[in-house]
Amino acid sequence: MLPFHYLPYLAAFLFCAGLIIVIVKRNAIMVLLGIELMLNASNLNLVAFNQQYPAELHGHIFVLFVIIVAVSEAAVGLAIVLRVYQYYQSSVPDEIAELKG
Amino acid sequence: MNGVTILFYFFIILAGVSAGAIVFSKNVFKSALFLLVSLLSVAALYVLSFAEFLAVAQILIYAGGILVIIIFGIMLTTKISGRPLVVENTHILSGGIAGISLFILLTRFLPSLPSGATSGLQPEDIRVIGLAIFSRYPVPFEVAGLLLLIALVGAAVVTSHLKSKA
Numbered sequence: 001m002l003p004f005h006y007l008p009y010l011a012a013f014l015f016c017a018g019l020i021i022v023i024v025k026r027n028a029i030m031v032l033l034g035i036e037l038m039l040n041a042s043n044l045n046l047v048a049f050n051q052q053y054p055a056e057l058h059g060h061i062f063v064l065f066v067i068i069v070a071v072s073e074a075a076v077g078l079a080i081v082l083r084v085y086q087y088y089q090s091s092v093p094d095e096i097a098e099l100k101g
Numbered sequence: 102m103n104g105v106t107i108l109f110y111f112f113i114i115l116a117g118v119s120a121g122a123i124v125f126s127k128n129v130f131k132s133a134l135f136l137l138v139s140l141l142s143v144a145a146l147y148v149l150s151f152a153e154f155l156a157v158a159q160i161l162i163y164a165g166g167i168l169v170i171i172i173f174g175i176m177l178t179t180k181i182s183g184r185p186l187v188v189e190n191t192h193i194l195s196g197g198i199a200g201i202s203l204f205i206l207l208t209r210f211l212p213s214l215p216s217g218a219t220s221g222l223q224p225e226d227i228r229v230i231g232l233a234i235f236s237r238y239p240v241p242f243e244v245a246g247l248l249l250l251i252a253l254v255g256a257a258v259v260t261s262h263l264k265s266k267a
Contacts, residue, residue: 002105002106002109002149002150002152003106003109006110006113007113007146007150008213009208009211010116010117010146010202012112012208012211013117013120013204014116014117014120014139014143015120015203015207016200016201016203016204016207017120017121017123017124017200018120018199019195019196019199019200019203020196020199021124021202022122023124023192023195023196023199024124024190024191024192024193024196024197025188025190026188026189027129027188027192028178028188029129029171029174029175029178030129030132030169030188031239032171032174033123033132033133033136033171034123036136036140036163036167036171037120037123037139040139040140040143040163043143043155043159044143044146047146047147047150047152047155048150050152051150051195056249057229057230057233060152060154060155060167060230061230061233061234061241063152063155064155064158064205064230064234065241065245067158067159067162067163068245068248068249069245069248070162070163070167071166071167071249071252072249072251072252073252074167074170074171075170075252075253075256076167076252076255076256078170078171078173078174078256078258079255079256079257079259079260080176080259081178082177082178082260083260085177085178087119087246091178091179094191097178
């Protein structure tokens with residue numbers, strides 16, 4: 001039998017790597033990359049825990065919807081990044097501080 | 102330990118290492134390629150976890166769609182001259198503390214999965230998922246389609262006023 005009990009550990013590692021990328025990197029596209037990694041970690045968890053209930057496939061269906069939402073998020077996020085880059089000539093989130101009081 | 106188990110460990114290590122490489126990489130483009138490696142090894146893990154349909158969807162949508170969009174975005178938002186693709190890091194201490202403490206918390210309180218979980222679905226995996234979508238989950242399916250349409254129109258509207266620069 002395959003060692004499925006390691007999959008949640010891998011998912012936790014991927015999620016934390018995504019969190020560190022979102023916090024640390026100074027580029028909007030890197031932030032999007034980190035968010036994709038976090039969504040992927042949650043998908044891996046859903047598949048791993050669905051192994052416990054072979055008759056059900058709620059986990060698999062839910063992963064499908066998470067993937068759909070991830071696609072929408074990536075498309076809209078990239079559109080906003082392109083627009084902001086056009087306006088500010090910068091893709092660094094910290095430099096876009098016009099609304100800062 | 103047979104060949105499939107070795108493959109399983111190999112893909113777990115490959116996904117983890119390439120995710121870690123994104124954190125330490127300074128180049129946006131290389132990070133996107135590392136993300137591609139990570140996503141493809143997760144797809145391989147889906148295959149080994151008897152979720153073939155999700156593996157195909159992962160490869161088609163993540164590796165084929167999202168990565169292409171991201172690389173497209175990298176090309177459009179970096180200057181051609183100078184040091185275009187280099188990213189600096191900020192908040193290294195707080196980010197590291199947040200990530201590492203969350204990892205310790207998550208792994209500390211994981212319920213212990215029994216290792217020998219049975220195989221999930223029968224060989225007719227894709228047929229079963231298709232029947233489930235259209236018989237038990239039709240409303241979420243329609244809502245997901247509507248969400249995709251809204252996202253498509255929204256992305257098109259947001260970028261439609263871009264002035265094309267020579």
